[in-house]
Amino acid sequence: MKTFRYERPDSVATAVAGVAAHPGAAFLGAGTSLVDLMKLHVEEPTLLVDVTSLSLDRIGTARDGGLVIGATVRNSDLATDPRVRAEYPLLAEAVLSGASAQIRNVATVGGNLLQRTRCPYYRDVTKPCNRRSAGSGCPALESRLPHSPHLAVLGASPACAAVHPSDLAVALTALDALIEVTGPHGTRTVPITSLYRPPGDAPPDDTVLARADMITAVRLPAATAAWPCAYRKARDRASFAFGTASVAAALRMTGDHIVDVKLAFGAVAPVPWRARHAERALTGRRPVGHVLRQAVDAELVHARPLHGNAFKVDLLRNMTVSLLSELAGRAA
Amino acid sequence: MTGGQERVDGWDKVTGRARYAGDHAVGRAVTAVPVRSTVARGRIVRVDDGEALRQAGVLAVITPDNAPRLAEVHDAELMLFQNHRIAYRGQFVAAVVATSRQAATAAARLVRVAYEQSCHEVRLSADHHRLYEPEHLNEGRPAGTSSGDFAGAFDAAPVRVDETYRTPAVCNNPLETHATCASWDNGRLTLIDSTQGPNTVQNVLAALFRLRTDHVRVICEHVGGAFGAKGAPRANTVLAAMAALVVGRPVTCSFTRRDMFAVAGHRSPTIQRVRLGAHPDGRLIALAHDAVAHTSTLRRFAEQTAAAARHMYAAPHRATSHRLAALDVPSPSWMRAPGYCPGMFALESAMDELAVRTGVDPVDLRLRNDTSVHPETGQLFSSRNLAACLRSGARLFAWAGRNPAPRSGRRGHWLVGTGVAASTYTADVAPSDAAVSVSVDGRYSVSIAAVDVGTGARTMLRSVAARELGVPASAVEIRIGDSCLPRAVVAGGSMGTSSWSWAVIAACRDLRRRVRERGGVVPVTGLTARARTDAEVAALADRARFSFGAQFAEVRVDADTMEIRVPRLLGVFAVGKVLAPALARSQFVGAMTMGLSMALCEEAVTDPCSGDYAQHELATYHIATHADVQDVQASWIEEEEHHLGPSGAKGLGEIGIVGTAAAIANAVYHATGVRVRDLPVRPASLLRAHRCAEPSPHDRGDRGNAAEQP
Amino acid sequence: MNATGNTSAAVRLRVNGVVRELRLDNRTTLLDALREALRLTGTKKGCDHGQCGACTVLVDGRRVYSCLLLAVALPDSDVTTVEGAVRDGRLRILQRAFLDHDALQCGYCTPGQLCSALGLLIELAAEGGDGTAPAGAVRERMSGNLCRCGAYTHIVAAVTAASKTIAEGTP
Structure with missing residues (x-):
């Protein structure tokens, strides 16, 4: 690692000002993502501003009945919170499917959302990578490895196809979470579906956050509380592995028709993927086999498999149809 | 449960008191950190160490332009910094020696190396232009064998299997990375090293540095796993010794986990064609096994992939062949059950395909093709109980009544299947020495330069000695892990137990004789007996010596995701006399677990662009986790072995990995109807097959309750 | 604000019940602090990237990967290692x-x-x-x-x- 100075402010304003004032500064949560990347020399901050003493570690009820989750709530605490388990079990399932207990015990919600791709070329500074340095090249696309779980089937650009690895982000995307951000110019709210930028031709600009913007909270609307919902994740081993594809779904039925459905895919795109085409095709329909398949295919028609990752399309189709079918059964 | 056979070193290990090589480094701050090549083939043109040398804490930068000259040894991987040639990406090209690991690592990044890069070739193929037949394989085996007229007999056979199987490169990845602490004192070199063989390290390092062998001492009290990767010295040992020589202070060198994918050895990928020609009742007429593997351009390592085919099954017409391509990759080396492990995946998969084609039960098929003499040489087996293992295993696994039809087992959203495969491995012994002493107060001490890499050798040898001496184990002290102890064969090749126990037993017997000669009185100065087994080993009868086993697997495949789970694995083995049952069970189960990992998770793929492995961390090179491993059982047949020394033991550390992958792949076929011939068996493989075979991938039954419209 | 102008810091940890005051480079992970500064070599380094678990210890009663935690970021934490x-x-x-x-x-x-x-x-x-x-x-x-x-x-x-x-x- 490169040497760095370390600060632990006790107010958000000070933290933001501290990062704003120093071009080489970065926010530090637990470090499970940042320290890992610093050891790889992918990130080389010269000042770390520790955000874990800013009292952002509570989960509270919002005025509208939804949930407010502080940005430094630990992943494990989020998953075991009684309100989360009762009203947004999708969230708990997503968190518990990720990483290992040792990581979940310290990793923050904010850090989880901002973790970087696991693409092996991004993580290897001896190789070029457009995401680290725009225009330097993408060996991942050139290499044509026979098994490419790190590459996207949706939303890739010719410059970068590396998937986003967070499970939590997928669940929050399905639930229409709002991200509270405080920056040098004040506080704002960003829908999570607008937080991440697709790679386009500037893969390094992967979020709408400026360097000194800090996530302070995640808000969940009351609307989806207690809907039948679930998170399914496929992996190449039984645990402690990033997903090869994942699905977050929540739906509401009236009688035998789907009234509202929220669907997001993970590990298949450079951003958590909200499956709006599928949602539109499902709304108002009966959740029977061919309807579910056609709706999912309405989304997957946009899939562009790359060498070694076509299996993700099959995975998504199978998992989504099964999951929706199961949720519909629960709603009945 | 250990039933009182607790490991001698167990307490030290569970308290954290056991010190491994890297633990000795703590407090000895001087560290050597390598600079690694970023090209796979070419030449070093220039090394700029100026900026690195200016960093605080840096004592030296060693490059091909200033490195001490080493004497040439056979393993060119150890000739660090002796020329400017680059043979693979990740090769050590220079090193920084500094007073802290942080300083050395930071300075290593400032060393600028300019290369003249050539085109590299890193992908093995069955028709690669660099393929050649080596003069011989590892351990002096012939590259090709043949008897009868394979081609004619195969063409005429009523039932034929002709398939190609692939195993990827896999990396040993013991949890402790290679590490060495080196210090010089008056021209004598002491190494605290993580190794399977202190005497091997001693011999090679003495040769490299032109020392008398007895001026090199290698200590390896505790080793955090090896699986073949530490069977011979590697670059860490040479670098530590060289750096200590250059700076005149003790130096430590540890591999990073990333180094474990480049300079620690690996198992070559294989491409194997197996052809079986048989009668309709499954009896083999013709058997051929042709294997292709890679080696590096530095050193020839010829994996004996088709060796198992030479002795497993009877067939009058036979042929085996091996070809190697020397690619621009790191040198492959031993990994648990070299040759037999990848080879039996192919052979036992092919046997399963033959069972399917003939309609013969897979267990019966193997029983029908069993043989009591070596099918190629006609030698008698020293002992062979493959049939007993198959029968016992079938009974324990409740194999009888199995519906052989694929996709016939379904439980909810799981496709269920079972599979079987045979196991085999060599049973060898090599000369070793041992010394046993008794003190006047009746305490015994056994010394031998054996190593416990997790096998429990320490405990096993103590109990062998105690039994032979007729005393409780608590009266015996066991000393291993030091090259200055009586020389012993490396902890590998599954010959540790047979070799070391022979020497220990001989020394114990000699000691008892000496005590008897003195009327049972031990002098105040104690008594010592030494034994060496060279003559006895050389006089062993001419027999084919192998262990055998049978492995059974039950798999469940998720109908949607094709994720594979293995709820049951059973291995039944015939390995001579089992000297330490609890430790043996741990070895069998541990090796079978590694076999499960091989079947489902492990793959290192060379990247044609960069020339190195695309997987170089444990997050992308998956090994099985707790959650992957459910019920794994091992048992063994009582077997008399009279041609491997007085213990009657055959060694058992490796056979457990042989056959596991085939048993699992065969079970996956039974569950899904999809035959996966390329490891690892992944959901992607099964999904791809379904996509090709079925237009509508959803007809797998419903998980939920929604009504299905026709 | 808890600021340091330095690239190293005073770190206070309670390790296995004993308070230890260390001066550490900010880059020092908890793992390296335990092994190298405190000579508690029971905790092992298997990968140094939070992918193998060999470095697991407890911090304030929670199991963590000590290789990914910066010692300087653990004020007055209670650490339990195997030696505890x-x-x-x-x-x-x-x-x-x-x-x-x-x-x-x-x-x-x-x-x-x-x-x-x-x-x-x-x-x-x-x-x-x-x-x-x-x-x-x-x-x-x-x-x-x-x-x-x-x-x-x-x-x-x-x-x-x-x-x-x-x-x-x-x-």
Whole structure:
């Protein structure tokens, strides 16, 4: 690692000002993502501003009945919170499917959302990578490895196809979470579906956050509380592995028709993927086999498999149809 | 449960008191950190160490332009910094020696190396232009064998299997990375090293540095796993010794986990064609096994992939062949059950395909093709109980009544299947020495330069000695892990137990004789007996010596995701006399677990662009986790072995990995109807097959309750 | 504000019940602080990137990967390593269970497995229930600790057995 100075402010304003004032500064949560990347020399901050003493570690009820989750709530605490388990079990399932207990015990919600791709070329500074340095090249696309779980089937650009690895982000995307951000110019709210930028031709600009913007909270609307919902994740081993594809779904039925459905895919795109085409095709329909398949295919028609990752399309189709079918059964 | 056979070193290990090589480094701050090549083939043109040398804490930068000259040894991987040639990406090209690991690592990044890069070739193929037949394989085996007229007999056979199987490169990845602490004192070199063989390290390092062998001492009290990767010295040992020589202070060198994918050895990928020609009742007429593997351009390592085919099954017409391509990759080396492990995946998969084609039960098929003499040489087996293992295993696994039809087992959203495969491995012994002493107060001490890499050798040898001496184990002290102890064969090749126990037993017997000669009185100065087994080993009868086993697997495949789970694995083995049952069970189960990992998770793929492995961390090179491993059982047949020394033991550390992958792949076929011939068996493989075979991938039954419209 | 102008800092940790005051480069992970500054070599470095579990210790009662935590970011934390078993009856019970079930081979992952198991039992207790750890839950919850020797089945048996002993209140 490169040497760095370390600060632990006790107010958000000070933290933001501290990062704003120093071009080489970065926010530090637990470090499970940042320290890992610093050891790889992918990130080389010269000042770390520790955000874990800013009292952002509570989960509270919002005025509208939804949930407010502080940005430094630990992943494990989020998953075991009684309100989360009762009203947004999708969230708990997503968190518990990720990483290992040792990581979940310290990793923050904010850090989880901002973790970087696991693409092996991004993580290897001896190789070029457009995401680290725009225009330097993408060996991942050139290499044509026979098994490419790190590459996207949706939303890739010719410059970068590396998937986003967070499970939590997928669940929050399905639930229409709002991200509270405080920056040098004040506080704002960003829908999570607008937080991440697709790679386009500037893969390094992967979020709408400026360097000194800090996530302070995640808000969940009351609307989806207690809907039948679930998170399914496929992996190449039984645990402690990033997903090869994942699905977050929540739906509401009236009688035998789907009234509202929220669907997001993970590990298949450079951003958590909200499956709006599928949602539109499902709304108002009966959740029977061919309807579910056609709706999912309405989304997957946009899939562009790359060498070694076509299996993700099959995975998504199978998992989504099964999951929706199961949720519909629960709603009945 | 250990039933009182607790490991001698167990307490030290569970308290954290056991010190491994890297633990000795703590407090000895001087560290050597390598600079690694970023090209796979070419030449070093220039090394700029100026900026690195200016960093605080840096004592030296060693490059091909200033490195001490080493004497040439056979393993060119150890000739660090002796020329400017680059043979693979990740090769050590220079090193920084500094007073802290942080300083050395930071300075290593400032060393600028300019290369003249050539085109590299890193992908093995069955028709690669660099393929050649080596003069011989590892351990002096012939590259090709043949008897009868394979081609004619195969063409005429009523039932034929002709398939190609692939195993990827896999990396040993013991949890402790290679590490060495080196210090010089008056021209004598002491190494605290993580190794399977202190005497091997001693011999090679003495040769490299032109020392008398007895001026090199290698200590390896505790080793955090090896699986073949530490069977011979590697670059860490040479670098530590060289750096200590250059700076005149003790130096430590540890591999990073990333180094474990480049300079620690690996198992070559294989491409194997197996052809079986048989009668309709499954009896083999013709058997051929042709294997292709890679080696590096530095050193020839010829994996004996088709060796198992030479002795497993009877067939009058036979042929085996091996070809190697020397690619621009790191040198492959031993990994648990070299040759037999990848080879039996192919052979036992092919046997399963033959069972399917003939309609013969897979267990019966193997029983029908069993043989009591070596099918190629006609030698008698020293002992062979493959049939007993198959029968016992079938009974324990409740194999009888199995519906052989694929996709016939379904439980909810799981496709269920079972599979079987045979196991085999060599049973060898090599000369070793041992010394046993008794003190006047009746305490015994056994010394031998054996190593416990997790096998429990320490405990096993103590109990062998105690039994032979007729005393409780608590009266015996066991000393291993030091090259200055009586020389012993490396902890590998599954010959540790047979070799070391022979020497220990001989020394114990000699000691008892000496005590008897003195009327049972031990002098105040104690008594010592030494034994060496060279003559006895050389006089062993001419027999084919192998262990055998049978492995059974039950798999469940998720109908949607094709994720594979293995709820049951059973291995039944015939390995001579089992000297330490609890430790043996741990070895069998541990090796079978590694076999499960091989079947489902492990793959290192060379990247044609960069020339190195695309997987170089444990997050992308998956090994099985707790959650992957459910019920794994091992048992063994009582077997008399009279041609491997007085213990009657055959060694058992490796056979457990042989056959596991085939048993699992065969079970996956039974569950899904999809035959996966390329490891690892992944959901992607099964999904791809379904996509090709079925237009509508959803007809797998419903998980939920929604009504299905026709 | 808790600012340092330096690239190193004073770090105060309570390790196995003993307060230790260290001056460490900010880059020092908790793992390196334990091993190199405090000479507590029981905790192992297997990968240095939070991917193998060999470096597992407890910080304030939670199992963590010490290789990914910066020591400077752990003010006054309570750290338990495998060497802390002398103070923790539960760790001692786990150690005994590991020996009884031969839940180790080379031993390199063992300190991490032990600390992880202790952390698991603490987590289960916090979630309610009778404190016993069924095998399926242990397998999933211990998956952050790799064992290349393949002692998994014995480790699970040991942890399950130890959980019963601890739940029964044996000291």
